[in-house]
Amino acid sequence: MPLRTVTDAHIWTGDPHGPWAKHMTLADGRVESLGNISRDGETLHLPGAFILPGLIDSHAHLLMGGLFMQRLDLSGAKSRDDFDRLIALHAAQLAPDRWIEAFGWDEQHWDGTRPDLSWLRAAGDRPAIAWRCDQHVVLVNGRVLELLGLVERCDDIPGGTVVRDERGAATGLLLEQAAWKVLGPRIPPPTLAMRHHALREACAHFLSVGVTRVGAMEYLDDIENVFLPARADGSLTLRIAATVLDRERPLPFARADALHGDDFLRIIGFKSFADGTLGSSTASMLDRYSDAPASTTLSGQGVGSLMEHALEGTLTDWMREVLAAGYSPSVHAIGDRALEEVLRAATACDTQLRTRFEHAQTVHPDSVARFRGRLVSMQPFHKATDAPLARTRLGTHRTNRLFQFRSYLTHGARLAFGSDWPIACADPLEGMRVAITGEALDGCVYGANQNLTAYEAITAYTSGAAECLGHCNGAGHLNAGSPADFVALDRNPLACNWMDESPQVLLTVVNGIVRYDATGNHIVTTATA
Numbered sequence: 001m002p003l004r005t006v007t008d009a010h011i012w013t014g015d016p017h018g019p020w021a022k023h024m025t026l027a028d029g030r031v032e033s034l035g036n037i038s039r040d041g042e043t044l045h046l047p048g049a050f051i052l053p054g055l056i057d058s059h060a061h062l063l064m065g066g067l068f069m070q071r072l073d074l075s076g077a078k079s080r081d082d083f084d085r086l087i088a089l090h091a092a093q094l095a096p097d098r099w100i101e102a103f104g105w106d107e108q109h110w111d112g113t114r115p116d117l118s119w120l121r122a123a124g125d126r127p128a129i130a131w132r133c134d135q136h137v138v139l140v141n142g143r144v145l146e147l148l149g150l151v152e153r154c155d156d157i158p159g160g161t162v163v164r165d166e167r168g169a170a171t172g173l174l175l176e177q178a179a180w181k182v183l184g185p186r187i188p189p190p191t192l193a194m195r196h197h198a199l200r201e202a203c204a205h206f207l208s209v210g211v212t213r214v215g216a217m218e219y220l221d222d223i224e225n226v227f228l229p230a231r232a233d234g235s236l237t238l239r240i241a242a243t244v245l246d247r248e249r250p251l252p253f254a255r256a257d258a259l260h261g262d263d264f265l266r267i268i269g270f271k272s273f274a275d276g277t278l279g280s281s282t283a284s285m286l287d288r289y290s291d292a293p294a295s296t297t298l299s300g301q302g303v304g305s306l307m308e309h310a311l312e313g314t315l316t317d318w319m320r321e322v323l324a325a326g327y328s329p330s331v332h333a334i335g336d337r338a339l340e341e342v343l344r345a346a347t348a349c350d351t352q353l354r355t356r357f358e359h360a361q362t363v364h365p366d367s368v369a370r371f372r373g374r375l376v377s378m379q380p381f382h383k384a385t386d387a388p389l390a391r392t393r394l395g396t397h398r399t400n401r402l403f404q405f406r407s408y409l410t411h412g413a414r415l416a417f418g419s420d421w422p423i424a425c426a427d428p429l430e431g432m433r434v435a436i437t438g439e440a441l442d443g444c445v446y447g448a449n450q451n452l453t454a455y456e457a458i459t460a461y462t463s464g465a466a467e468c469l470g471h472c473n474g475a476g477h478l479n480a481g482s483p484a485d486f487v488a489l490d491r492n493p494l495a496c497n498w499m500d501e502s503p504q505v506l507l508t509v510v511n512g513i514v515r516y517d518a519t520g521n522h523i524v525t526t527a528t529a
Helices: 062-068 080-093 117-123 142-148 177-186 192-208 220-233 253-257 308-312 315-324 336-349 365-371 381-393 396-401 405-410 428-437 454-460 463-468
Strands: 003-007 010-012 024-027 030-034 041-045 050-053 055-060 100-105 128-132 137-140 160-164 170-176 211-218 239-244 265-273 328-333 356-359 375-378 414-417 486-489 505-510 513-517 524-527
Touching: 055 414, 055 463, 062 192, 062 211, 080 100, 080 117, 080 128, 117 128, 117 137, 117 142, 117 170, 128 142, 137 142, 137 177, 142 170, 142 177, 160 177, 170 177, 192 211, 192 220, 192 505, 192 513, 211 220, 211 463, 211 505, 220 239, 220 253, 220 265, 265 308, 265 315, 308 315, 308 336, 315 328, 315 336, 328 336, 336 356, 336 365, 365 405, 375 405, 375 463, 381 396, 381 428, 405 414, 414 428, 414 454, 414 463, 428 454, 454 463
Parallel strands: 003 041, 010 050, 055 211, 100 128, 211 239, 239 265, 265 328, 328 356, 356 375, 375 414
Antiparallel strands: 003 024, 024 030, 041 524, 050 486, 128 137, 137 170, 160 170, 486 505, 505 513
16 A cells, blocks of 8 residues: 655755755655645655665666576685586486576686586586676586587677687677677576566565666566566566667657556667677777786787677668657767767767666776766676775776776766676666775775765666666655655665675565565554544
8 A cells, every 4th residue: 555654854955955854754755845744645654764765777787687596606606616606407307308507607716717518517417507696797508509500600790709719619608799699599488477477576686676767688578578568467566767778770759659658668769789898808999908918808909899780880870860760869988089089979969868878897097978868777796796806907007097987977977776687786876886995895995985984875876867867757765756765774874884784675665556565564554533
């Protein structure tokens, strides 16, 4: 049942002219007033809790994440033995005709050795694939190489690499477009029932970490066949601002227009990839990777790979088409060269500054000022994983290009935060911790001069993310008329010591309805006249 009143809490509104309130009334899924108490309807008492506007994830892969929750997670593999053991255990639980689908391995967890197809020997003769944690490299076994016709033929494709050993034989590693376009169409697709279940699981996961709205990167088929029915039957418990992943031209604008979006589901843009990732050495760099061999890297030339429209020289044309259709262009760009390509295209055709620069992890210092007024959508938890790796990949002489949170804000960029889940942790409080402290997973602090204040980090996950996703009808604040979406925390996120006491989510409310309660002790009572 929808709430009518929230009382006895410390309510942070996000409005600098009236930042705090003690009570809040709700009506019809929106905030009615601050500071008042209604005498009728359901009342939620939250003594001592700190309430923020519902947290917003500006960039996640919702359905992919839900599906990955049903697959083998290799992120805990700390050695070759761990990898083998997990594959063997999973294989023993599957029907003989099922593929092994795993994800999450990271060579940083062992000695840095990239796995090869022998690491999947426990799969036997069944097809087996294992995605690296960044989803830009996949390891396949010999059976899959046979299915793809890559045992004898190992030709690369534009923007992709079939990794070979010194004898020219395929090692089992496929990078970027070789993984997506060669392997992708051959993987057995999940059933519609599996996709519906995955969406429900993904929504529940985000609600548990205080997220009420997600900028979801999804394929149009899934939006039509999974998200739309979920909206209709009420199982879509998050608000979704979707960006379409379909990238082949002509772009399906008519199908997107037919969605008829509302506050719970709307399509806001289309996406392209300009490059790969730092961990895969496929992020497109202005200068060579510091750890590249004298002649080449796994990605081919030692400077990473441009992809898709950026590689074809059609990025400006694609961006112009998306803008003319009334949508926001969203472009994955991690390397400094890729970011330059996207900035050049946006400067040429996007006078309204609607392009979303996704990731923007590595930027040349001379380019930062050119982002004034532009939407920079970053995922701070990537710093926790990529900053230690950057010492090897980029060298210490380029650390002034990595995760420039403070520099972007100083130069007037519009900063939004998200997670890139399931590539990285979905928890925005963990993302805030990294942005505020600079502490990576190895326990070291990187780029402390780029750390944000708690206020700035929270803003990037609330009003900043809302602006990135098209303002979302008042989202990102708690004031009269804004959506009745909020999260209750156990301590003050503006005053706690983020190095050792990150806040915890107590309760998440969407559209005035409690969707997650961590304790079960928050009693809703019905007031009487």
